[in-house]
Amino acid sequence: MTDLLLVKWLLAFSPIAVVLILMIGFHWGGGRAGAAGWFTALIVAVLFFGADARLLAFAQMKGVLLSLYVLYIIWMALVLYNVVDETGAIEVIGSGIKQLTADKPFQLLILGWVFASFLQGVAGFGVPIAVVGPLLLGMGFPPLVAVAVPAIGHSWSVTYGDMASSFQAMIAVTGLSGEYLAHWASVFLGVTVFMCGLAVVHVYGGFKAIRRSLVAIVIIGSVMAATQYALATNGLWTLAGFVAGMVGIVASILVSRLPMYRNVEGEGAAEQPSEGPKMSLTFALSAYIILIAIVAPAEIIGPLHKFLGSVKLSLMFPEISTSQGWVNAAGLGKKISVFGHAGALLLYTSVLSYFVYASRGYYKSGALGRIWAKTVKSGVSTSIGIVSMVCFALMMSQSGMTNLLAEGISTVFGEAYPLVAGAIGTLGAFMTGSNTNSNVVFAQLQMSTAEIAALSVPVILAAQTTGGSIGSMLAPAKILVGCSTVGLSGKEGPVLARTLSYGLIMTAIIGVLAFIYGTGAG
Amino acid sequence: MQSFFDKHGKLLKNGSFVGMIGIPFLLYFAAMNDAMGLVYVLLGLMGLSMLVAMKVG
Numbered sequence: 419m420t421d422l423l424l425v426k427w428l429l430a431f432s433p434i435a436v437v438l439i440l441m442i443g444f445h446w447g448g449g450r451a452g453a454a455g456w457f458t459a460l461i462v463a464v465l466f467f468g469a470d471a472r473l474l475a476f477a478q479m480k481g482v483l484l485s486l487y488v489l490y491i492i493w494m495a496l497v498l499y500n501v502v503d504e505t506g507a508i509e510v511i512g513s514g515i516k517q518l519t520a521d522k523p524f525q526l527l528i529l530g531w532v533f534a535s536f537l538q539g540v541a542g543f544g545v546p547i548a549v550v551g552p553l554l555l556g557m558g559f560p561p562l563v564a565v566a567v568p569a570i571g572h573s574w575s576v577t578y579g580d581m582a583s584s585f586q587a588m589i590a591v592t593g594l595s596g597e598y599l600a601h602w603a604s605v606f607l608g609v610t611v612f613m614c615g616l617a618v619v620h621v622y623g624g625f626k627a628i629r630r631s632l633v634a635i636v637i638i639g640s641v642m643a644a645t646q647y648a649l650a651t652n653g654l655w656t657l658a659g660f661v662a663g664m665v666g667i668v669a670s671i672l673v674s675r676l677p678m679y680r681n682v683e684g685e686g687a688a689e690q691p692s693e694g695p696k697m698s699l700t701f702a703l704s705a706y707i708i709l710i711a712i713v714a715p716a717e718i719i720g721p722l723h724k725f726l727g728s729v730k731l732s733l734m735f736p737e738i739s740t741s742q743g744w745v746n747a748a749g750l751g752k753k754i755s756v757f758g759h760a761g762a763l764l765l766y767t768s769v770l771s772y773f774v775y776a777s778r779g780y781y782k783s784g785a786l787g788r789i790w791a792k793t794v795k796s797g798v799s800t801s802i803g804i805v806s807m808v809c810f811a812l813m814m815s816q817s818g819m820t821n822l823l824a825e826g827i828s829t830v831f832g833e834a835y836p837l838v839a840g841a842i843g844t845l846g847a848f849m850t851g852s853n854t855n856s857n858v859v860f861a862q863l864q865m866s867t868a869e870i871a872a873l874s875v876p877v878i879l880a881a882q883t884t885g886g887s888i889g890s891m892l893a894p895a896k897i898l899v900g901c902s903t904v905g906l907s908g909k910e911g912p913v914l915a916r917t918l919s920y921g922l923i924m925t926a927i928i929g930v931l932a933f934i935y936g937t938g939a940g
Numbered sequence: 941m942q943s944f945f946d947k948h949g950k951l952l953k954n955g956s957f958v959g960m961i962g963i964p965f966l967l968y969f970a971a972m973n974d975a976m977g978l979v980y981v982l983l984g985l986m987g988l989s990m991l992v993a994m995k996v997g
Contacts, residue, residue, distance in 0.1 A: 450993065457987070457990060460987070471971075471979045472971045472979065475967040475979050475982070478963070478967050479967060482960075482964040733968060798953055798957050801957055801961075802957050805961060806990060
């Protein structure tokens with residue numbers, strides 16, 4: 419790379435560097451750091467990448483459309499959580515898990531690894547962290563652990579989660595068949611299942627906790643990875659994440675019967691809401707049972723899915739280019755399905771759940787006002803962070819900065835490119851908060867590079883989407899979601915620092931696997 | 941100055957959020973209609989929203 423290109427590469431990297439330094443080094447919250455990243459990206463895009471005001475204007479609008487897609491889920495997940503929490507059900511659920519097993523690392527595995535992955539399978543962006551974080555907090559885990567564990571634990575299931583939207587995006591942008599891509603993607607994601615399980619218990623109790631939980635991780639991880647592989651390689655990738663998580667829950671219940679994880683007598687006595695009528699665990703879980711009952715048919719039953727998705731909002735964007743020749747093709751921005759979106763499904767769940775809990779008298783007067791106030795309090799800070807970050811990421815991609823970053827990495831690494839193929843996917847997910855966006859931005863580039871270098875295309879693309887999946891645990895946008903639900907708003911930096919170490923190790927391992935299996939066109 | 945931000949922090953934060961979400965729609969329509977003067981003004985307002993977010997976000 420010439421000196422001039424290196425300088426330009428460093429300039430393109432500067433917005434990400436600013437966000438990382440401010441969040442990790444100075445412990446700034448996501449909203450403040452995102453705004454600083456926005457200014458950096460704006461200045462670099464205009465001065466060094468030839469972006470004009472029109473391009474910046476469209477980049478902002480595309481960013482807001484993408485943000486609204488995400489915020490729809492976040493706000494509705496917050497509403498659902500507050501609807502449940504207002505009844506005291508969160509306390510009861512936490513108590514129920516304690517009764518299933520008193521083993522703390524195993525409790526983390528059940529909720530932060532298995533249940534969070536199931537939620538990713540059915541609901542997608544941010545929901546696993548938003549739902550599981552407060553549950554862990556209610557069970558007495560420290561706030562930092564309560565956010566970091568589901569963030570890490572669910573990340574293996576992102577590619578095939580939410581009806582495999584990320585995998586479908588990769589199929590769409592590469593033009594390759596799902597059957598061709600599914601084998602290696604499932605293998606790499608299968609390895610990631612175990613890495614996530616190990617990381618979840620390590621966050622809490624280090625290697626001692628890993629030794630104690632190894633049997634559970636091996637059994638449950640094997641079941642989930644095998645289920646995911648079997649479904650994905652047989653053309654059912656849309657169900658792979660959802661069913662793997664569901665089978666994982668059943669496996670967890672069976673594993674909890676093993677003597678080493680069985681509840682210690684006297685521990686985990688059922689706790690009840692401090693005031694009001696008593697609540698059973700099953701009734702406390704009503705909202706989540708309703709969530710499954712609504713989301714599963716809405717995603718799986720074709721005609722219903724089509725009906726709910728019949729009203730979509732978006733805007734048309736014209737072709738626009740920078741003065742340096744980077745062209746953004748004309749096309750629709752992010753489409754938002756008003757009634758079939760995961761946020762809409764969460765809204766239906768919240769409304770039904772409210773009436774179910776209210777029918778048994780679990781709400782005190784003024785509950786609706788408190789639910790709304792708590793939702794707004796958490797939602798605004800989170801939303802500012804997400805909008806600013808997505809807008810700066812869009813400015814980077816629309817002005818060609820993101821592409822230059824990826825090209826620079828591939829040029830520098832040459833034949834060792836497979837080692838960093840996963841890191842490129844991770845970078846994309848970190849910046850946009852989405853495995854899907856990472857695949858949209860980088861999958862084409864990864865495929866072209868693999869073809870030029872005579873590397874195995876499906877292996878490199880598997881590394882891309884697995885890296886993107888892992889990157890979701892590092893995405894500030896997701897960390898913001900979790901922090902907002904456990905009272906850590908403005909303190910996202912330490913959480914990111916914790917997930918970063920695990921994410922980088924996992925990404926490096928995927929890079930090594932891609933290097934081993936990717937050399938020699940497949 | 942700091943006391944102003946302390947006193948009106950919540951209002952400024954909400955205003956910043958509304959600006960971040962709302963201004964890009966105006967930007968889009970201004971850019972689609974080649975109203976470049978308006979685009980510059982709106983980009984300035986977007987920057988102002990981000991500045992407020994950097995302070996109180």
